[in-house]
Amino acid sequence: MQDSIDNQKYPIPDLSYLRELTDGDEDAMKEIISIFLDEAPKLIKMMKESAEAKDHEKLKFATHKLITQLTYVGVNSIVPEVKLINSGSVNMKDLNERIERIILVIENSITYLKGLI
Amino acid sequence: MDINNHDYTILIVDDVDANVLLLRLLISKAGYKTMTALNGRDALEAVNKQKPDLILLDIMMPVMDGHEVAKRLKETPEYADIPIIFLSALNSTEDVVQGFKFGAADYISKPFNKDELLTRINHQISLIESKRIIQRQTEELRKTIIGRDKLYSVIAHDLRGPIASIRMVMELLISEIKPENIGEDMYELLTMANRLTDDSFSLLDNLLKWTKSQTGRLNTVFQDNVDVMNLINGVVEVQKSVAALKKVKINVIGSTNRIARIDIDMAKTSLRNLISNAIKFSYENSNVDIVIEEAEDRIYIAVRDYGTGISQDNQEKLFKPDIHFTSYGTDNEEGSGLGLLICNEFVRRNGGTLKFTSTEGEGSTFVFDIPTATSLEKK
Numbered sequence: 001m002q003d004s005i006d007n008q009k010y011p012i013p014d015l016s017y018l019r020e021l022t023d024g025d026e027d028a029m030k031e032i033i034s035i036f037l038d039e040a041p042k043l044i045k046m047m048k049e050s051a052e053a054k055d056h057e058k059l060k061f062a063t064h065k066l067i068t069q070l071t072y073v074g075v076n077s078i079v080p081e082v083k084l085i086n087s088g089s090v091n092m093k094d095l096n097e098r099i100e101r102i103i104l105v106i107e108n109s110i111t112y113l114k115g116l117i
Numbered sequence: 118m119d120i121n122n123h124d125y126t127i128l129i130v131d132d133v134d135a136n137v138l139l140l141r142l143l144i145s146k147a148g149y150k151t152m153t154a155l156n157g158r159d160a161l162e163a164v165n166k167q168k169p170d171l172i173l174l175d176i177m178m179p180v181m182d183g184h185e186v187a188k189r190l191k192e193t194p195e196y197a198d199i200p201i202i203f204l205s206a207l208n209s210t211e212d213v214v215q216g217f218k219f220g221a222a223d224y225i226s227k228p229f230n231k232d233e234l235l236t237r238i239n240h241q242i243s244l245i246e247s248k249r250i251i252q253r254q255t256e257e258l259r260k261t262i263i264g265r266d267k268l269y270s271v272i273a274h275d276l277r278g279p280i281a282s283i284r285m286v287m288e289l290l291i292s293e294i295k296p297e298n299i300g301e302d303m304y305e306l307l308t309m310a311n312r313l314t315d316d317s318f319s320l321l322d323n324l325l326k327w328t329k330s331q332t333g334r335l336n337t338v339f340q341d342n343v344d345v346m347n348l349i350n351g352v353v354e355v356q357k358s359v360a361a362l363k364k365v366k367i368n369v370i371g372s373t374n375r376i377a378r379i380d381i382d383m384a385k386t387s388l389r390n391l392i393s394n395a396i397k398f399s400y401e402n403s404n405v406d407i408v409i410e411e412a413e414d415r416i417y418i419a420v421r422d423y424g425t426g427i428s429q430d431n432q433e434k435l436f437k438p439d440i441h442f443t444s445y446g447t448d449n450e451e452g453s454g455l456g457l458l459i460c461n462e463f464v465r466r467n468g469g470t471l472k473f474t475s476t477e478g479e480g481s482t483f484v485f486d487i488p489t490a491t492s493l494e495k496k
Contacts, residue, residue: 021139021231028142035135064177067206069135071228 010108014074021072030117036073037117039065040110044103051099056089063089075109078102120239120246122148127238128169129153130160130186131204132178136227140173140204140234147235149242157181161189164196171241176205176216187219200241204229266332273325277318284318287311312362316450319393323455326386330462331438337383337466342376345416345487346409352385353407356392363448364401367392371409373416375489383463384487387471388418390456391483395422397446398481412486415469419484427475435473436461460485 015029022028043066050058063086070079081102089095127149129140134155141151152169154160158181160174172190176183183203190196200222205212208226216224222244223237291311296304329335353367360367395405399422408419424447427435434442435457443454457471460483464471468488475481 017228022142023146025142028138031138032135035133035138039133039135061177061179064206065133068133068227072135072139 010105011075011077013109013112014076017074018072032072033113033117036069037110037113039069040106043069044106047099048103051089051095059089060086070106073109073113075105078105118243118246118250120242122242123150125170125242125245126150126152126167128160128163128172130155130157130172130178130183131175132156133175136175136204143231143234144173144238147238149238157183157186160186164190164199168196169199170245171238172199172201173204173238174201176203176207176212184215184219187216187221191220200245202237202241204234266328269324269328270332273321273328277321277325280314280318280321284314287314308362312359315359319389320453320455322386323390323453323459327455327459327462330459337380339378340381341378343379343381343384345375345377345489346373348381348384349388349407349409349418352388352392356389356396359393360396360399360405363396363399365396365399365403365405367405367407369407369409373409373411375411375416377416377487377489379467379487380463383467387460387463387467387485388420390460391420391485394452394456394483395420395424395481397448397450397452398422398424398426400424400447415486415488417484417486419482421480421482423480426477426479426481427473428477432473432475436471 018029018032022032043062046062047059047066050056050062063082067079067082067086070076070082078101081098085092085095085098085102092098127144129137129144129151130153131137131140132155137153137155141153144151152163152167154163156178160172161181163169164172174183174186183205187201187203190199190201197220201220202223202225203216203219203221204225204227205216206227213224222241225234225237287307287310291307294304294307299307326335349369353369357367392405392407399405403423406419406421408417408421410417410419431442431444434440438458441454443452445451461471464485469486471483471485473481473483
């Protein structure tokens with residue numbers, strides 16, 4: 001499995017953690033990535049809708065689930081931001097903008113990861 | 118401690134498929150059997166179907182969260198002992214403390230470190246294995262104790278009756294038959310048989326009482342207004358005939374007119390055993406003194422002999438139920454090692470204390486006290 005990508009705008013997902021957890025088991029890695037590819041769009045949708053509806057509990061749930069999965073597939077650059085939203089979205093005036101930025105990175109990562117399996 | 122990981126089943130509870138998949142992969146590779154559930158309700162159903170040895174439990178889940186699962190399991194006696202490791206991305210100090218309040222055995226933050234996860238799982242499994250070993254050994258010990266007590270009890274009960282009958286016959290014979298009628302040698306044999314029968318009966322009586330006291334089946338029955346001097350004289354009279362066989366003289370020194378509230382049988386058994394021991398370790402033609410002293414709220418009864426005494430080493434072995442200590446008397450009389458244990462127990466039950474002093478080659482003095490009240494003094 002090749003990690004390289006020519007996209008310069010967004011960080012490349014780092015699969016070293018997943019490789020370590022699976023002891024380099026390619027099938028297991030692909031399965032985890034597939035789960036992420038399946039789950040991430042649903043969580044993005046949930047994040048977006050709950051932010052717009054100011055449903056902070058639901059937003060907390062979505063970000064909570066996203067944190068671990070982003071870590072597995074090595075989309076680490078946005079994890080601190082997702083954690084911030086998870087713990088304090090109520091006080092964020094620029095919540096929607098932050099979420100948009102996060103979504104862009106995730107969508108780009110999805111494109112990258114799709115190319116790996 | 119050898120642990121076979123294949124013998125242990127770990128339930129993984131997480132609503133994220135990726136977590137379940139990774140955890141199952143890691144745990145299976147470590148040799149453990151796994152079960153999985155995707156929410157709290159399914160976890161409880163899984164536990165009902167097959168009790169796991171350990172649960173890895175996510176906290177934030179739909180349908181029923183991990184805290185609620187832990188709470189319900191801890192409330193169910195059958196499942197309360199299953200250790201739970203919370204595995205959650207909620208990793209603030211408050212979250213961790215909350216997890217332990219819900220009965221967590223450990224807490225691991227997500228994303229987890231593979232080695233840390235397996236180390237913590239192995240640690241919990243070691244604790245489970247240790248607990249099971251202790252439970253198995255406790256059960257084995259309990260069965261052994263029950264078997265032992267049953268054996269003692271049966272021996273004591275089944276033998277005590279016939280020996281008591283033989284003892285009565287022997288006593289009757291020895292009181293009715295004159296030496297000149299059967300010859301000195303035959304009379305001596307009869308005397309020896311009488312003494313052995315008496316010793317055997319005392320041993321069985323002690324054995325029965327000790328077994329009962331150790332198994333909680335011997336109640337202390339306090340009786341009011343027990344005439345202490347009358348009790349002492351009664352025991353001494355019986356023991357005088359035993360002492361006479363060894364040409365030992367029993368002297369009662371002092372007196373009391375106090376009354377006490379005690380278990381008569383226990384007091385008699387204690388005194389009988391102490392005098393019997395004193396005779397056993399006395400040489401022929403020596404004395405055994407029973408010394409009675411009154412104190413403000415108790416009476417001290419000392420049994421003093423001038424026999425073999427007890428060595429310093431052996432003194433430390435007395436009163437210890439876990440050490441079987443017995444020694445032969447001056448006439449090679451055998452003992453069971455139970456007499457002093459019973460004395461100590463019965464004196465304590467009557468509210469007193471048993472103490473002793475002894476010098477090897479000079480003799481021993483055992484003294485116990487009986488609580489009395491001056492206001493209860495006999496009129």
